[in-house]
Amino acid sequence: MSNKLLIIDGHSVAFRAFYALPPEAMTAPDGQSTTAVHGFINMLVKMLKDENPDYVAVAFDLSRQSFRTAEYPDYKGTRSETPPEFIGQVPLIQQILKQMRIMVLTKENYEADDILATLARRGKEAGFEVLVASGDRDTFQLVDSQVTVLWPGQKPSDVRHMTPQAVKDKYDVYPQRYPELAALVGEASDNLPGVPGVGPKTAAQWLNKYDGLDNLLAHVEEIGGKRGEALREHLDDVKRNRRLNRLVNDVELEVELSDLARKPINRAGLIELFDSLRFTTLRGRVLATDKQLQSDDTFAEEEPIAPEGDVAAQLPEVASARFDNDPKTLATWLKSAGTDGIAVYPLGDLNPSHPDIHTLALATRENALVIDLTEISERNEKTLANILRHRDDLVFYHAKPAMHAFSARGLVVGSVAFDIVLAAYLCNPDARSYELEDLVERFLGQVVEFAPESGMIDLSGGLDTAGRAAASLLLLRDALVPELEKRGATKLMNKLEIPISQVLFDMEARGIAISAPTLQEITQDLDHLVNEAQQAAFAAIEDDTVNLSSPKQLQEILFGRLDMPKTRKTKTGYTTNAEALKDLHARTGHPFLGALLEHRDKIKLRQTVEGLSRAVAEDGRIHTTFQQTVAATGRLSSTEPNLQNIPARTEAGLRIREAFVPGAGYDMLMTVDYSQIEMRIMAHLSDDKELIAAFNSGEDIHSSMAALVFQTTPDQVSGPQRSKIKAMSYGLVYGLSAFGLSNQLNIPVGEAKDLMKVYFSRFGGVKAYLDGVVEQARLDGYTETLFGRRRYLPDLMSNQRQLREMAERAALNAPIQGSAADLIKLAMLEVEKRLSEMGLSSRVLLQVHDELVLEVTDEEAAVVETQVREAMSGAMQLNVPLEVSVGTGANWRAAAH
């Protein structure tokens, strides 16, 4: 194995660490902030452990002065003063490095980057594998087959390995050309302006077309358009940028590579230093890097930090090497696996649109196995396929993405016994993430770092972290099963969330077909309308330099230049939202406002259409991802793209729905939706006699309710009366106040209050229910849906009024919205069951909260409609009927009703 050299840009890594935390987060006893020190050392330890380099050096800038500032005095001129809390941290880092016996390098008149470049060159010449850790993009020019840049992320575990391919993927140019791209684009942090209007995309396009900057500049006259003009005007800037961003790789240094070899650390000195800084956990980790070196065992794990009962101690040994050389590894391992569950933990790219897993960690209670999927033997692949398809005790961290990843390799998961993420979500649906490390900490009480969430598991060291991560899944399940039981969520997990995740997997895999021509047509029309509106807006103010999408610039125009009356205040000024603009329009009649509103509307639609176009996969379909663990009420959400917010109201918006069509082999789309689902659930939960009677009457629900409130008959109810009651009813579900109602209906607060009073006097059960929900939630600490889904609302007890009132509204809404979510999930399971049992080819594609969209054949249309109606209206037995409406058509719009 070749030697490895790790070179670190000290300032840049420390600076990143500094901004990761507020400076007061960690301080030494003397008050000196130590966040940068801590972050830097943490990152260093992580790299030493993961990469196990043979040679290490850290380069620092000496001052801001360098040959670059001599040439261009404004270089880095926009950088503000170094924050006072950062000053003083660099010497501390250097002291620690000294005790770790890691060489610190500086050079008068040069930047740290130049030292990195010089050492990288020397390392390459010596045949080393070179790793350059830096947060400065200039270092990308060093990347080649021998040199990788380690690009720090938010956490130490987020380090990205910038290989030539990674740079190419990100910027569409190979590394040697990156500085040319940077010269064109400019670098704001170095105060190097580029060509205005030219971003990375344009720059890459040019460079690829002209095969490099030199040739591009030679043909600069050929480039048309505004950008070409801009380029010609800024040639000097580009040339200057290129001169300045070229790293010097022959800086004279006083050291030889051999001086950088790792040496045993000064343990006593380090302990003293760390104690004085109050670094307790880091101390152990830094000392452990020493052991790694001495034991000379690349697969050795460092000692766990936590002293006792550490998770690592409970985790089984890793049974096999990663490199799956033995064709029978899996079969042998499987024999020793009990029936208590197999944890399945794939590593690699789990992005559902292009999953690519390279490694698979499996674990039982006894042992773990890490398999390199890139060189798995045929026999093992077969065994694996069997395990995935037939075992009924598979435990996943998150099954749905894993299933997509397996599916991309032709592997089918037959059933899922447990899903850690889903369980954690049910335990606390308000959490914003369910990272494995965090769950281990929360449910097993241990701090661990498995790192390879990103799939960047490293081949050279820490081989068994993947195995340990897999093994931790079984321990987590042990911890989560009683937690679910305690929260009454076991049935929810087994009968609803796990089964629905399988349905969602199928829906995502199916996708929905898109008519490319329709989409294109819409784009063109919208482009035209956007331009027209823009021209009209510009004409109205005789100025075409305004960015109509910039609220800030709009404020200047509206309230400055045009001196219009001020609108509602926002944090950063005055609102320019549609409602306010309409109001201004009514008051001033200024043509700019009409044009602006038109522009807003159409540009937003264009964005939506563009997003959809980008999302069409090779199969001509859009495969959204349904998120099952983000909405705290139990609803699903849809991302990349969001197909749950496709416009449905305006004509222009509805045209977008025309682009959603049945795919090959199908004849129509069918939409099925629940009518007034939330109101019906409110009727059921509140058991309000009048409301239930209103639903049972078969009359229009809002007219029927309005008749009661206004003491007339349903057919005598006026339009405005009905609207008021409708707004009131829906508002209640959200915790609407009299103030909000008055605002919504544009009526005085007093009138709104009176309306609410009468409403509640007619629907006393509703009032009692809503009051009771909040009271009960305060007592229990949570609300509950019809299916027992809980939402915990600790803020109900907050002393801060705003937080408390927000929690109260959430408490009002959660049982209703959440029960509706339960209901349609149950319905989806029933629909899938019926369609598959009857061997129908028609299938569910989308869920939009109270609506399902199906792809249906002509022959099956009638039976599908019957089955889906039954399944949906019978999903739960409520004390009001569940009304379902069905529509079919040649596209989503036509299928609506």
Place this chain on the structure above:
DNA sequence: GCTGCCACGTA
């Protein structure tokens, strides 16, 4: 590059 804010689409 990341983050907060604004704006706006859906149920």
Place this chain on the structure above:
DNA sequence: CGTACGTGGCAGCT
């Protein structure tokens, strides 16, 4: 000063 979401552009931070 009405719930639940996701996305995109701008602007400010580095």
